[in-house]
Amino acid sequence: xxxxxxxxxxxxxxHINDALFYPALTSDxxxxxxxxxxxxxLYDLVRNREVQSFTHQRxxxxxxxxxxxTTLRLDDDNLLWIGTEAGLSLLNPRNQSLTKxxxxxxxxxxxxxxxxxxIFQDPDHPEIAWILCLGQGILKFDWKSKKLLSQYxxxxxxxxxxxxxxxYDMIRLRKNEWLLVRRNNLLVWNEKTGSASVIxxxxxxxxxxxxxxxxxxxxxxxxxxGLFRYNHLQRKLEHVFxxxxxNQNLYSGSLKHAVYDASLKKVWAASHxxxxxxxxxxxxxxxx
Numbered sequence: 001x002x003x004x005x006x007x008x009x010x011x012x013x014x015h016i017n018d019a020l021f022y023p024a025l026t027s028d029x030x031x032x033x034x035x036x037x038x039x040x041x042l043y044d045l046v047r048n049r050e051v052q053s054f055t056h057q058r059x060x061x062x063x064x065x066x067x068x069x070t071t072l073r074l075d076d077d078n079l080l081w082i083g084t085e086a087g088l089s090l091l092n093p094r095n096q097s098l099t100k101x102x103x104x105x106x107x108x109x110x111x112x113x114x115x116x117x118x119i120f121q122d123p124d125h126p127e128i129a130w131i132l133c134l135g136q137g138i139l140k141f142d143w144k145s146k147k148l149l150s151q152y153x154x155x156x157x158x159x160x161x162x163x164x165x166x167x168y169d170m171i172r173l174r175k176n177e178w179l180l181v182r183r184n185n186l187l188v189w190n191e192k193t194g195s196a197s198v199i200x201x202x203x204x205x206x207x208x209x210x211x212x213x214x215x216x217x218x219x220x221x222x223x224x225x226g227l228f229r230y231n232h233l234q235r236k237l238e239h240v241f242x243x244x245x246x247n248q249n250l251y252s253g254s255l256k257h258a259v260y261d262a263s264l265k266k267v268w269a270a271s272h273x274x275x276x277x278x279x280x281x282x283x284x285x286x287x288x
């Protein structure tokens with residue numbers, strides 16, 4: 001994969017929510033960026049400039065659902081799933097070109113005017129797509145037919161519809177069992193039985209959990225209060241590290257989008273001050 005020799009020019013203006021390479025449509029030097037308020041942007045990392053954009057157009061019902069693109073996912077058929085604050089769009093490379101902004105939407109009313117938080121393919125059942133949505137809970141889709149299979153507005157006795165109650169990420173722990181990441185707590189949910197248990201933290205209620213990254217028998221979870229680690233065998237939640245005020249070697253602000261490197265035993269997470277790296281072996285954290 002192409003690695004840029006220079007940073008994206010004026011990257012701060014884009015407010016990037018998500019990004020990926022799309023080899024089915026463009027070269028590996030073109031980065032597809034979902035932005036907060038400028039739609040879907042194609043950026044050439046060689047020429048260091050914007051080359052194409054998809055935006056919402058009020059007069060065009062086939063344009064992007066909204067200019068706040070929250071998440072991007074490619075499926076096995078190279079279809080690009082585009083989550084926005086107003087629903088879901090799908091880009092098909094077989095009948096599209098970069099000069100056209102023709103995007104088609106799902107007809108199902110359940111995805112109309114709803115804030116899409118996350119989209120991912122089921123790790124054990126690749127034909128299944130999970131969509132996390134503010135206002136509609138958890139949606140289970142068939143990748144091929146694009147049909148809604150199930151909708152979960154409550155997990156156990158807990159509502160997950162409202163913004164403050166919504167699920168922002170989910171990780172499969174074992175068969176039928178999921179770890180659900182919410183703003184102020186975590187839920188362990190059994191999809192088959194419907195039962196759920198709350199995993200609490202001693203940090204308090206203003207945690208603002210964000211995303212999860214699986215690592216062996218535990219899961220790392222980013223938040224506004226630092227990095228957490230949940231051991232699902234021991235069912236124990238541990239606060240790995242917290243931000244330190246006045247310490248320039250640590251980050252300030254929320255951690256986002258963690259990735260676990262099993263070979264190096266390190267956790268990489270994005271923050272407002274840069275890339276944060278937590279070393280499991282030494283227990284140290286630094287901003288790169």
